[in-house]
Amino acid sequence: MDTLYAQRCFNCHGANGRGDGPMAALLPVLPPDFRDTVQRKSNPQIKRLITDGKGVMPAFEPALSQSEINDMLQMVRFLSREGRDISWWENFDALVAAHCSIPWEAVLGYDDPPEEKKP
Amino acid sequence: MRVRRGWHVCAVALLVNSLSFALAATPAPAPQSFTQRREVKLAIDDFILTDQSGKAFRFNQLSGKVVLVGFAYTTCPDVCPLLTAAIRQVQSRLTGTERKDVQLLTITTDPEIDVPKVLAGYAKRYGADLDNWAFLTGEEKKLRAVWKNFGVGVKRKGRGLIDHTPLTAIVDRRGFLRVAYVGPSPEVRLVLGDLRSFLADR
Numbered sequence: 001m002d003t004l005y006a007q008r009c010f011n012c013h014g015a016n017g018r019g020d021g022p023m024a025a026l027l028p029v030l031p032p033d034f035r036d037t038v039q040r041k042s043n044p045q046i047k048r049l050i051t052d053g054k055g056v057m058p059a060f061e062p063a064l065s066q067s068e069i070n071d072m073l074q075m076v077r078f079l080s081r082e083g084r085d086i087s088w089w090e091n092f093d094a095l096v097a098a099h100c101s102i103p104w105e106a107v108l109g110y111d112d113p114p115e116e117k118k119p
Numbered sequence: 120m121r122v123r124r125g126w127h128v129c130a131v132a133l134l135v136n137s138l139s140f141a142l143a144a145t146p147a148p149a150p151q152s153f154t155q156r157r158e159v160k161l162a163i164d165d166f167i168l169t170d171q172s173g174k175a176f177r178f179n180q181l182s183g184k185v186v187l188v189g190f191a192y193t194t195c196p197d198v199c200p201l202l203t204a205a206i207r208q209v210q211s212r213l214t215g216t217e218r219k220d221v222q223l224l225t226i227t228t229d230p231e232i233d234v235p236k237v238l239a240g241y242a243k244r245y246g247a248d249l250d251n252w253a254f255l256t257g258e259e260k261k262l263r264a265v266w267k268n269f270g271v272g273v274k275r276k277g278r279g280l281i282d283h284t285p286l287t288a289i290v291d292r293r294g295f296l297r298v299a300y301v302g303p304s305p306e307v308r309l310v311l312g313d314l315r316s317f318l319a320d321r
Contacts, residue, residue, distance in 0.1 A: 007196065007277075007280060008194075008196045009196065010196075011196055011197055012196070012200075023197070023198070023200075023201065023303070026201050026303065026304050027200065027201065027204070028204045028208070052240075053240075053244055054244065055244060055245075056200040056201075056203070056204055056244070056245070057200075058193060058194045058195060058196060058200070059193065059194070059237075059240060059241070059244070060194055060279070062193070062194065062232045062233075062237050062279065063194040063232050063278050063279020063280075064278075064279065
């Protein structure tokens with residue numbers, strides 16, 4: 001999800017969705033701050049912007065699958081909250097991968113959960 | 120068991136969530152317009168591509184006009200929006216008389232995505248006046264010849280993701296490529312000055 005954002009959105013919308021990506025200042029119109037705009041829009045409205053584009057923003061529908069567009073929507077929604085940035089996902093992915101690699105059943109003794117003993 | 124494992128994932132998520140508030144936002148680097156302007160003299164061969172309405176578009180029909188050509192693709196998340204926006208600004212600053220003698224072209228670097236209908240939507244979003252601006256696509260084989268003639272390198276990285284030379288170029292009334300702007304954002308004032316000097320050259 002963060003890769004999708006990094007590839008397609010970051011240049012203009014920036015790491016935290018404030019519209020301060022490396023290309024933003026060169027655009028004829030500054031990209032919006034997600035904290036102002038996304039919070040006020042419904043999911044279908046945001047999806048329409050992603051699929052159809054607006055002004056200099058590309059219409060991504062021809063290039064992306066519906067699941068990728070949904071992922072992009074979730075990322076945009078996530079970044080619209082105060083204090084969030086794209087690095088959250090990078091850290092989150094690494095931590096979830098680390099968490100899932102631990103054999104919790106063995107560590108915590110979940111091999112015989114009570115519900116499985118019921119007749 | 121599933122519930123307990125879910126609890127662990129939630130705990131990790133909450134931990135990371137709280138950490139995220141402590142992460143400082145990475146400041147974006149200062150914007151730079153590092154577009155180079157090069158004067159050249161290179162003959163452009165005739166080609167036939169397809170415009171945004173699906174009609175055949177022949178380059179040689181523009182003979183006698185000064186042509187401003189930009190290479191871009193519609194789903195580009197990089198420099199193409201800057202490049203097309205610059206051409207749009209050039210168009211809006213041309214006088215009525217100049218528009219009759221100047222043709223603007225945007226040639227796609229991604230024919231897989233940029234079919235005529237997609238190009239028509241792109242033109243509309245930029246508010247392009249199609250009287251003297253055409254958006255061209257075609258078979259990849261034909262486009263490759265055009266890209267090569269203009270010196271544009273194109274490399275597909277993924278669906279709707281293309282690396283390409285960010286070229287905007289002026290072709291004079293005799294069909295020679297005369298000025299090449301290589302970079303994300305050609306300066307509109309400079310492009311207009313060059314166009315006008317070639318318009319004066321009859």
